[in-house]
Every structure is written in C-alpha cells, then in structure tokens.
Amino acid sequence: MNDGYPDGVKLVNRLAKKIKMPTLKSARRRKVRRDQGDFLDIHAVYNGNLGGAWEKTERASKNAPRQVSLLVNLTASVRIPSSEYKWRGVAALALASRLEEAGHSVEITGFTHSAKVFNRKKDRHVLSFPVKSFGTPVNLNSLAITLVQPAFFRTFIFEAKFLEAWKVNDGLGTPLSITPSVIQASSSTVLDGFESITSESEAMDYITNAIKQFD
Numbered sequence: 001m002n003d004g005y006p007d008g009v010k011l012v013n014r015l016a017k018k019i020k021m022p023t024l025k026s027a028r029r030r031k032v033r034r035d036q037g038d039f040l041d042i043h044a045v046y047n048g049n050l051g052g053a054w055e056k057t058e059r060a061s062k063n064a065p066r067q068v069s070l071l072v073n074l075t076a077s078v079r080i081p082s083s084e085y086k087w088r089g090v091a092a093l094a095l096a097s098r099l100e101e102a103g104h105s106v107e108i109t110g111f112t113h114s115a116k117v118f119n120r121k122k123d124r125h126v127l128s129f130p131v132k133s134f135g136t137p138v139n140l141n142s143l144a145i146t147l148v149q150p151a152f153f154r155t156f157i158f159e160a161k162f163l164e165a166w167k168v169n170d171g172l173g174t175p176l177s178i179t180p181s182v183i184q185a186s187s188s189t190v191l192d193g194f195e196s197i198t199s200e201s202e203a204m205d206y207i208t209n210a211i212k213q214f215d
Contacts, residue, residue, distance in 0.1 A: 008086065008144030015200065016094040019207055031055055067105045067134055070096060074153055075112045075175040082150040084198035089147030091203035095210060097138045108132040110146060112157055117173030118166035125173060127160055 033041075037054030072092045076085050096106045108131040117125040131146050132138070146152050161168050197203050 004141030005144040005149045008148035009140045011090045012093045012140055012144060015090055015203060016097050018204060019094060019098050068099055070106060070108045071111055072108060072147060073111050073113065073177065074157065075114060076153060077175050078172060085150045086148045087199055087203045088197040091197055091206050092147055093140060093143055095207050100138050105134045106132065107134045113176045114173035115176055116169060117161055118164065119169060120166060125161060
C-alpha cells in the first residue's frame with residue numbers, strides 16, 4: 001500500500017471524465033464590473049461606461065455550496081467480489097475531484113455499519129473515520145487505498161472489530177446500509193452504495209443524481 005493504488009486511480013479518472021456537470025455552479029471567485037463596487041476604474045468613467053466603472057470580486061454563484069461533505073458507507077459482506085466493492089469508492093473520489101475542480105471544498109468520511117458482530121443478543125457496530133478534510137487536496141493515489149482498494153476494508157476495518165471488548169462472531173457480522181433516519185439527519189451528501197453501487201454504470205447513475213442537488 002506504500003505505492004498507492006494506481007489501478008484505482010485509473011478507474012477514478014476514467015469515471016471523472018464521463019461526468020457532465022453543465023449546471024454545477026462554480027464557487028470560484030471572479031472579478032465583475034458594476035455601477036457599484038470596491039475599486040473605481042477612472043478610465044471607464046472617462047469613456048462614459050458608468051455602469052461598469054466599479055470592479056469587485058465575488059463568487060460566481062452566491063448559492064453554490066462552499067463546503068461539501070461526503071459520507072461513504074464502506075460496509076460490505078466478506079463475500080462481495082473486489083470487482084464490485086471498488087465502485088462506491090470510485091464514485092466518491094470521482095465526484096470529489098470534480099467538485100473541487102469547480103471550486104468547492106470537499107471532506108470525505110468513511111463509515112461502516114454492521115449487526116451481529118459480537119456474541120450478544122443486540123449489537124450494532126458503527127465505525128466512522130476521516131478520509132479527507134476540508135482544504136486538503138484530492139490526492140487520488142492515497143485516497144484510493146482507503147476507498148477503492150478492498151484490502152483496506154478487509155484488513156483494517158475487520159481488525160477494528162477485534163479491538164472491541166466482546167467476542168467477535170465467526171462471520172464478522174451482517175453488513176447494513178445507512179438507516180434513512182441517519183441520511184435525513186445528516187448534512188452530508190451520503191454515498192451509501194451498499195449493494196447498489198457495484199458497477200461503473202451504477203456509479204455513474206449515483207453521481208448523476210448527486211449532482212442535481214447543486215443546481
């Protein structure tokens with residue numbers, strides 16, 4: 001894992017190139033000319049352009065979100081093939097990279113949710129961890145290890161269950177999706193992906209729907 005995950009990066013870049021975002025509003029700052037502003041262009045005044053004599057810097061869209069949180073459910077069955085598991089992470093990173101290209105700041109949080117993990121009548125094992133914070137660049141080579149490489153889930157996430165105080169069941173629990181109540185209460189863009197993003201086409205469908213909230 002020290003060398004990153006080049007194959008995962010290739011998938012992310014391939015999917016990102018397919019994302020069409022004609023209605024995604026840019027949050028980058030730009031200079032505009034108005035009849036009021038911060039700086040007066042005296043030459044415009046001399047030329048009679050009073051309506052555009054003042055210059056100011058503003059965001060391209062005042063309604064564009066400046067910070068976007070992605071909550072990615074990495075929960076999966078031990079039986080899910082690598083060829084299916086990787087696509088939810090690919091979708092998350094492709095979306096994150098395009099959002100940041102548009103000027104938004106993105107944070108990514110990993111999330112797992114399982115039941116019957118331990119030898120108890122009732123249990124839920126919930127684990128969340130930061131993957132990327134606001135203001136840090138989208139380093140696909142390192143991020144793909146966490147979100148796309150199945151070995152991360154099958155090594156570190158499985159190992160985290162054994163750090164708890166209770167005996168772990170042989171099957172390591174039953175994977176669960178994020179509950180609707182959590183999704184509704186969350187201010188994040190929730191990328192559940194559990195049993196629903198298992199191919200490139202499904203990843204593209206998710207991204208297409210997710211982008212609509214930025215119209």
